[in-house]
Amino acid sequence: MAAAALLKKNPKPTDVDIDEAMTNICRCGTYQRIRAAVHIAAGMPSGDKADVGPDGKSKI
Amino acid sequence: MKNRNSKFTKLSRRAFVVGSSAAAGGGLALGFQLPLGAGQAWAQGAPDAVDGGTEVNAWVVIKPDDTCMIRIARTEMGQGTRTGLAQLVAEELDCDWKKVTTDSITPGQNLARKRVWGEMGTGGSRGIRTSQDYVRRGGAAARIMLLQAAADQWKVPAGELTVSDGIISHAASKRTISYGKVAAAAAKLPAPDLKGITLKDPRDWKIAGKAIKRLDTADKLNGSKIYAIDVKLPGMLCAAIKDCPVFGGKVKSYDETKIAGRPGVKGAFKVKESGVAVVADTWYRAKSALEALPIEWDDAANAGQSDATIAARLREGFDATTNNGDRRNGDAVKAIEGAAKKVEAIYSTPFLAHATMEPMNCIAKLSADKAEAWVPSQNAEASLAALSEASGLPLDKCEVYRSDPGGGFGRRGGTQDYVHQAVAIAKNFPNTPVKLIWSREEDMAHDFYRPISQAKMAAGLDEQGNLVGLHVRISGQSINAYLNPALVSGGKDMRQLQGYDVNPGEAQLGYAAPNMLIEYVMRNTHVPVGPWRGVNTNQNAVYVECFMDEVARAAGKDPLEFRRSLMGNFPKHLAILNAVAEKAGWNQPLPAGVHRGIAQFHGYATYSAAVAEVSVSDAGKLKVHRLVLGVNCGHPVNTDQIAAQCEGSVAYGLTAALYGECPVKDGRMASLNFDTYQIMRLAEMPKVETIIVPTYDFWGGIGEPTIAVVTPAVLNAIHAATGKPVRSLPLKNVKLV
Numbered sequence: 001m002a003a004a005a006l007l008k009k010n011p012k013p014t015d016v017d018i019d020e021a022m023t024n025i026c027r028c029g030t031y032q033r034i035r036a037a038v039h040i041a042a043g044m045p046s047g048d049k050a051d052v053g054p055d056g057k058s059k060i
Numbered sequence: 061m062k063n064r065n066s067k068f069t070k071l072s073r074r075a076f077v078v079g080s081s082a083a084a085g086g087g088l089a090l091g092f093q094l095p096l097g098a099g100q101a102w103a104q105g106a107p108d109a110v111d112g113g114t115e116v117n118a119w120v121v122i123k124p125d126d127t128c129m130i131r132i133a134r135t136e137m138g139q140g141t142r143t144g145l146a147q148l149v150a151e152e153l154d155c156d157w158k159k160v161t162t163d164s165i166t167p168g169q170n171l172a173r174k175r176v177w178g179e180m181g182t183g184g185s186r187g188i189r190t191s192q193d194y195v196r197r198g199g200a201a202a203r204i205m206l207l208q209a210a211a212d213q214w215k216v217p218a219g220e221l222t223v224s225d226g227i228i229s230h231a232a233s234k235r236t237i238s239y240g241k242v243a244a245a246a247a248k249l250p251a252p253d254l255k256g257i258t259l260k261d262p263r264d265w266k267i268a269g270k271a272i273k274r275l276d277t278a279d280k281l282n283g284s285k286i287y288a289i290d291v292k293l294p295g296m297l298c299a300a301i302k303d304c305p306v307f308g309g310k311v312k313s314y315d316e317t318k319i320a321g322r323p324g325v326k327g328a329f330k331v332k333e334s335g336v337a338v339v340a341d342t343w344y345r346a347k348s349a350l351e352a353l354p355i356e357w358d359d360a361a362n363a364g365q366s367d368a369t370i371a372a373r374l375r376e377g378f379d380a381t382t383n384n385g386d387r388r389n390g391d392a393v394k395a396i397e398g399a400a401k402k403v404e405a406i407y408s409t410p411f412l413a414h415a416t417m418e419p420m421n422c423i424a425k426l427s428a429d430k431a432e433a434w435v436p437s438q439n440a441e442a443s444l445a446a447l448s449e450a451s452g453l454p455l456d457k458c459e460v461y462r463s464d465p466g467g468g469f470g471r472r473g474g475t476q477d478y479v480h481q482a483v484a485i486a487k488n489f490p491n492t493p494v495k496l497i498w499s500r501e502e503d504m505a506h507d508f509y510r511p512i513s514q515a516k517m518a519a520g521l522d523e524q525g526n527l528v529g530l531h532v533r534i535s536g537q538s539i540n541a542y543l544n545p546a547l548v549s550g551g552k553d554m555r556q557l558q559g560y561d562v563n564p565g566e567a568q569l570g571y572a573a574p575n576m577l578i579e580y581v582m583r584n585t586h587v588p589v590g591p592w593r594g595v596n597t598n599q600n601a602v603y604v605e606c607f608m609d610e611v612a613r614a615a616g617k618d619p620l621e622f623r624r625s626l627m628g629n630f631p632k633h634l635a636i637l638n639a640v641a642e643k644a645g646w647n648q649p650l651p652a653g654v655h656r657g658i659a660q661f662h663g664y665a666t667y668s669a670a671v672a673e674v675s676v677s678d679a680g681k682l683k684v685h686r687l688v689l690g691v692n693c694g695h696p697v698n699t700d701q702i703a704a705q706c707e708g709s710v711a712y713g714l715t716a717a718l719y720g721e722c723p724v725k726d727g728r729m730a731s732l733n734f735d736t737y738q739i740m741r742l743a744e745m746p747k748v749e750t751i752i753v754p755t756y757d758f759w760g761g762i763g764e765p766t767i768a769v770v771t772p773a774v775l776n777a778i779h780a781a782t783g784k785p786v787r788s789l790p791l792k793n794v795k796l797v
Contacts, residue, residue: 028711
């Protein structure tokens with residue numbers, strides 16, 4: 001809901017915009033992916049993706 | 061592909077819907093599927109129709125449309141275990157992953173079938189690593205039976221058949237058939253010898269080992285997921301509870317006349333010796349009445365306890381002569397005394413609450429011959445045992461419907477205190493479901509907290525800066541002494557030295573010194589303690605990894621190089637340390653004002669390491685910019701879930717490091733909500749990069765191990781930034797400059 005409200009007001013938020021708008025408590029710690037998801041929803045590539053593995057074809 | 065999680069979310073022919081019937085199937089309806097039908101079929105061991113499908117074996121149900129429903133015994137609480145276990149079964153089953161669904165079993169079903177699904181308890185990062193062998197065998201056995209059924213139908217040897225994505229082929233006759241068509245015949249065949257099955261080499265995995273999307277994201281994302289706290293049953297009452305704020309205290313009296321006549325309120329009830337509950341038609345009315353209810357407490361002997369009395373008690377442990385467990389080689393005390401240079405430090409870590417987003421709750425419904433509970437549980441079998449004990453009914457008259465907990469972190473495992481309470485309250489309302497929900501304040505006031513401890517550290521260096529002796533003395537509270545005294549054998553409790561093991565395998569210290577003494581002195585308090593995600597690895601990693609930086613600096617050596625010099629006998633510890641150092645660019649220049657710290661630790665069989673990058677402003681304000689986490693869990697089952705757990709452990713660990721503490725005042729917890737028990741927000745989340753460096757020769761956990769390295773890496777980076785070590789937590793209480 002906070003993300004939807006943000007995107008309504010600001011269709012292309014920066015990381016700082018997201019940080020300021022998303023003040024919800026997350027105990028499972030998925031903050032990084034929430035930030036990335038808001039960028040995706042805004043149609044912006046985030047470039048903020050975790051590498052996985054030197055075997056690593058698998059990326060998010 | 062979806063998660064069925066039928067007992068709590070699916071609206072089906074057996075569902076009933078509370079509220080507008082027009083909303084059935086969506087909208088605001090809260091659906092709850094009755095545990096009948098399929099459940100009874102399983103309980104009787106009947107391999108026939110289960111939701112229109114056929115049970116090929118305990119793990120695999122296949123429907124005519126080729127849907128493969130994989131049964132999951134462990135609890136999913138965000139850590140991704142449900143998806144990982146389904147991947148392992150599906151891998152050996154060779155089914156079509158797009159047609160996989162999952163279903164949870166109940167502990168009653170497990171009991172009725174002689175625990176065919178094994179252990180349900182989900183803690184200690186064991187969900188995958190101690191299930192993987194038998195769930196893979198279960199998937200493989202189902203595949204063998206399905207292929208045999210096709211072979212019988214076609215009258216060809218099973219060895220001539222191949223299978224891919226749930227389609228069985230006989231190349232010679234160019235025939236194919238899908239799993240859904242042969243499942244009924246397969247179920248009638250004898251099960252193969254599980255031990256004789258050769259499992260696939262993990263290097264050949266196609267479904268397991270991959271970054272497959274989770275099965276349980278959609279309903280969490282759109283808000284339709286039903287947690288136990290959301291469940292509504294017909295005629296259900298709601299209860300709010302207050303337990304004596306001073307641990308160990310009791311109810312003296314309460315004045316029920318003060319809440320008489322409130323609308324919807326059914327009354328106030330004493331719960332065991334220490335609690336009072338108010339029951340009403342809605343939880344808000346119950347909670348409001350409870351707040352208006354005057355209660356007198358007998359605070360017993362503990363009202364005088366405080367942070368100061370507890371800290372003094374821990375300090376006494378540094379000079380005590382008792383020994384509650386140790387490991388030693390050489391004579392560390394003598395070596396340090398005679399060393400060219402001595403380094404000494406005292407570290408401390410506080411009590412911490414789990415603070416799950418969904419507070420403790422449980423619905424209990426009792427009749428003369430049946431006890432039922434709806435509960436978010438990490439250990440549904442422990443919930444069942446608690447229900448049986450509290451209700452007085454035998455286990456086979458009890459059943460527990462488990463939901464996915466809204467956070468577990470160790471709080472919802474063995475103790476099940478909320479089940480005991482809910483049953484005690486429901487005894488006043490036979491045949492009526494009563495839902496007990498703890499307020500946030502109650503949840504913070506009556507946790508089983510991460511144990512408090514202090515560590516007295518000493519090291520000796522020779523003229524060349526080599527470590528000649530290391531002495532660690534941990535003085536702190538014991539989880540086992542509180543929760544399971546039988547595990548404290550002969551006064552020894554090595555669990556409090558988790559991560560300092562001599563032996564390899566589970567939680568081995570990755571350093572050698574010619575003289576080493578690591579010892580534990582038990583100093584129990586009146587505060588209840590229990591496992592908190594990562595348990596004792598978190599504190600013990602802070603002590604040894606931050607002190608290691610202090611010693612390296614005293615030796616005039618780089619913290620990474622100093623560690624490497626002690627790790628020759630620990631190749632796996634060293635490999636992951638080297639991997640994060642390389643990924644983080646340990647020797648590369650940083651932007652002005654940014655500093656690095658490094659740490660490594662071994663826990664839950666998994667090797668972890670981290671490099672943190674931080675800056676500290678002139679005013680002492682900390683900013684954590686980046687964390688690189690490295691992990692070797694042996695066999696990665698879902699690489700994206702591993703990365704997610706590493707990111708989550710940064711948030712969980714950093715929250716604790718920055719803000720986490722549970723101050724004790726007048727014998728009770730003083731921090732009772734998120735206004736004082738602060739949780740790190742999105743704006744403070746550093747960039748996290750995860751590298752997975754598997755060695756494919758063991759099975760390690762992933763839910764907990766990486767938390768341990770987060771805090772020491774950050775503290776060591778702060779030390780690098782300010783030149784001062786941080787020896788006590790949380791950071792909000794520490795003046796950095």
